[in-house]
Amino acid sequence: MQTCDFLVIGGGVIGLSIARELHRRRTDARVLLIEKEPSCGAHASGRNSGVLHAGFYYSPDSLKARFTRLGNEQLTAYCEDKRIPLNKCGKLVVAKDAADLPSLDELFRRGQLNGIELQPLTEADAKSIEPRVKTHQRALFSPRTSTVNPLHVVNAMQQDALREGVQIECGTAYRGRRNGEVQTSRDRISAGYVVNAAGLYADKIAMDYGFSEKYRILPFKGLYLYSDEPPGSIRTNIYPVPDLRNPFLGVHFTITADGKAKIGPTAIPALWRENYEGLSNFNFGELAEVASRGLGLLTGAGFDFRRLAMEEITKYSRSKMVSLASVLAEGVVERNYHTWGRPGIRAQLLDIIKKKLEMDFVLEGDNRSMHVLNAVSPAFTCSLPFANHVCDHIERALS
Numbered sequence: 001m002q003t004c005d006f007l008v009i010g011g012g013v014i015g016l017s018i019a020r021e022l023h024r025r026r027t028d029a030r031v032l033l034i035e036k037e038p039s040c041g042a043h044a045s046g047r048n049s050g051v052l053h054a055g056f057y058y059s060p061d062s063l064k065a066r067f068t069r070l071g072n073e074q075l076t077a078y079c080e081d082k083r084i085p086l087n088k089c090g091k092l093v094v095a096k097d098a099a100d101l102p103s104l105d106e107l108f109r110r111g112q113l114n115g116i117e118l119q120p121l122t123e124a125d126a127k128s129i130e131p132r133v134k135t136h137q138r139a140l141f142s143p144r145t146s147t148v149n150p151l152h153v154v155n156a157m158q159q160d161a162l163r164e165g166v167q168i169e170c171g172t173a174y175r176g177r178r179n180g181e182v183q184t185s186r187d188r189i190s191a192g193y194v195v196n197a198a199g200l201y202a203d204k205i206a207m208d209y210g211f212s213e214k215y216r217i218l219p220f221k222g223l224y225l226y227s228d229e230p231p232g233s234i235r236t237n238i239y240p241v242p243d244l245r246n247p248f249l250g251v252h253f254t255i256t257a258d259g260k261a262k263i264g265p266t267a268i269p270a271l272w273r274e275n276y277e278g279l280s281n282f283n284f285g286e287l288a289e290v291a292s293r294g295l296g297l298l299t300g301a302g303f304d305f306r307r308l309a310m311e312e313i314t315k316y317s318r319s320k321m322v323s324l325a326s327v328l329a330e331g332v333v334e335r336n337y338h339t340w341g342r343p344g345i346r347a348q349l350l351d352i353i354k355k356k357l358e359m360d361f362v363l364e365g366d367n368r369s370m371h372v373l374n375a376v377s378p379a380f381t382c383s384l385p386f387a388n389h390v391c392d393h394i395e396r397a398l399s
Contacts (some may be wrong), residue, residue: 004032007191011035012045015197017387036173041154047344053378056111071382091145091237094135100241206371222265224341231259263325302356349374
């Protein structure tokens with residue numbers, strides 16, 4: 001049996017950042033991080049878009065608004081210090097028609113309240129930034145938005161954590177809690193304090209500690225379709241005005257760190273938690289649970305789940321994805337889009353009492369454990385200040 005002062009479950013960017021911050025605050029403490037996969041960042045952290053968001057989407061009273069601007073600054077500085085390539089290409093948000101203009105104005109208002117640099121543009125201004133862009137009358141430009149290869153960030157953080165004294169054990173899966181000890185696929189761990197940053201399984205682990213009573217993870221599959229056009233064919237990220245009632249941003253153009261364009265992501269309801277491709281990682285119990293949850297959302301949900309599911313399932317089609325992207329830019333044709341990227345699964349938290357998707361980060365915990373239940377986009381951008389926030393909660397719980 002192992003012993004440690006702090007046990008962090010989950011080796012994504014959030015788990016790594018929390019483990020590093022815990023060790024920074026308590027240099028004499030033994031901080032152990034376990035990750036069930038052979039390497040860190042195997043799930044959402046290594047499969048996300050790699051966008052460092054600026055922070056203008058989020059309502060000013062939210063944790064996302066509080067941490068995104070600071071997270072963008074800190075993660076940009078981290079990448080520059082580690083010489084991780086960044087593409088500081090910015091982001092255009094465009095309107096497809098007049099109906100989008102009030103929401104475009106709302107994004108600008110939120111940006112101002114959140115202290116985010118945003119530039120209101122005419123259609124001509126937008127085309128000076130990206131000649132191929134399509135927009136109705138107006139657009140917004142975010143100069144602070146950039147992109148990075150997320151695995152490069154995870155790998156750098158893992159190396160830093162090890163150098164700083166955090167112990168990391170990959171290939172070690174959480175199996176349960178018994179007599180106050182954590183059971184893993186390798187051994188037992190007696191931990192003074194447990195931090196659950198397990199992403200897709202955060203709710204399951206939290207329930208072992210008496211938390212997540214009204215929450216469950218509802219997984220959504222994100223797919224990107226890559227352009228065969230040469231790097232630089234599109235200069236900047238191009239996003240539609242989103243539906244601000246749900247946490248998804250719609251199909252858009254992301255320009256990768258090496259200048260290639262991709263379109264996506266989807267938000268297709270996944271059939272089980274790690275439903276990446278085919279029957280890989282198939283879990284019948286999860287299939288039954290997720291199917292039951294989905295059926296329950298068809299009536300009485302706080303959002304139109306039926307419409308969302310039907311619209312998203314059509315995005316398995318390349319032609320559908322290209323058609324949606326063609327609204328945003330000129331010269332978008334299916335013959336230039338053949339390659340699907342690695343799928344990602346969004347660990348979206350659902351309030352099963354109110355039947356609504358949680359829009360903000362969610363933490364629950366006490367003086368024995370802390371559970372990061374909802375750390376979806378822009379959690380990658382927010383990872384450093386968010387870890388500081390989690391550790392503040394832990395410090396208060398232990399005082």
